[in-house]
Amino acid sequence: MNVIIIGAGGHGQVVADILQAVVKSGRSSIRPIGYLDDQPAIPPSARLGLPVLGPVARLSHYDHQGVIVAIGHNATRSRLIQQLCEQGEQLISAIHPTAIVGGEVIIEAGTVVCAGAIINPGSHIGRGVILNTGCTVDHHNRIGAYVHIAPGVHLGGDVTVGEGTLVGIGATVMPQSQVGVWSIVGAGAVVTTPVADRCTVVGVPARPI
Known part of the structure; x- marks a missing residue:
């Protein structure tokens, strides 16, 4: 299962590390493929070996079966999760x-x-x-x-x-x-x-x- 992480900041990298640890443990076939982030200050460079793929609006451009919102601010995380669910995305x-x-x-x-x-x-x-x-x-x-x-x-x-x-x-x-x-x-x-x-x-x- 290809998964995209929404948020490439510190918490996003914590989530990436968790997903990579889960894969290494053999408990899941989840495969994080990169981050999406709307912050212009986030450079398109690799973080924990995963690329920053662009803004959240580009989600449909990438082959994926699940998303996880990795943003620490509660109100922002709430808004994005509700938006993604309305779009039919599968939360993991x-x-x-x-x-x-x-x-x-x-x-x-x-x-x-x-x-x-x-x-x-x-x-x-x-x-x-x-x-x-x-x-x-x-x-x-x-x-x-x-x-x-x-x-x-x-x-x-x-x-x-x-x-x-x-x-x-x-x-x-x-x-x-x-x-x-x-x-x-x-x-x-x-x-x-x-x-x-x-x-x-x-x-x-x-x-x-």
Whole structure:
């Protein structure tokens, strides 16, 4: 299966590395063939051995059977995924071979699970989520679409994180906590009480700003 990566920045190269690791492990026949990126500052040079093929509008010019949107900004990733789905594109996920995925875990299409991430049993991971390096998602979590769980985050059991939310590097969300949609949990924060929709919280314990 030929796959095109949307986004040639840092996260795009992380995704390329995951896909290449999956191929080397023999777990999948997915073959990343290159990146598409609308940023004019991105030169048409190889990154991790894959070419930058041009802007996203050229997607139909290349033989492919799947796409993955590798853009860290949640709102941009959401918009592009919805656009590509409307065009009939097949979203694929990228799960690093060193990630640990427990039983009865559901991972929806377009999600990236980075090296060292852990998802414990019964959790549901929505469409287009990023579970970044070394994060832990404990049992029976509900992670909404387009969420970014940053490196080193720890989510306790029975946590709910709403659509589009960013949980920053090294943050901790205590068990049974609820975090609203399109919110931001600052780096290193400790969430002990519910976080409202479209709210930014920081500190220990986390408080709105």
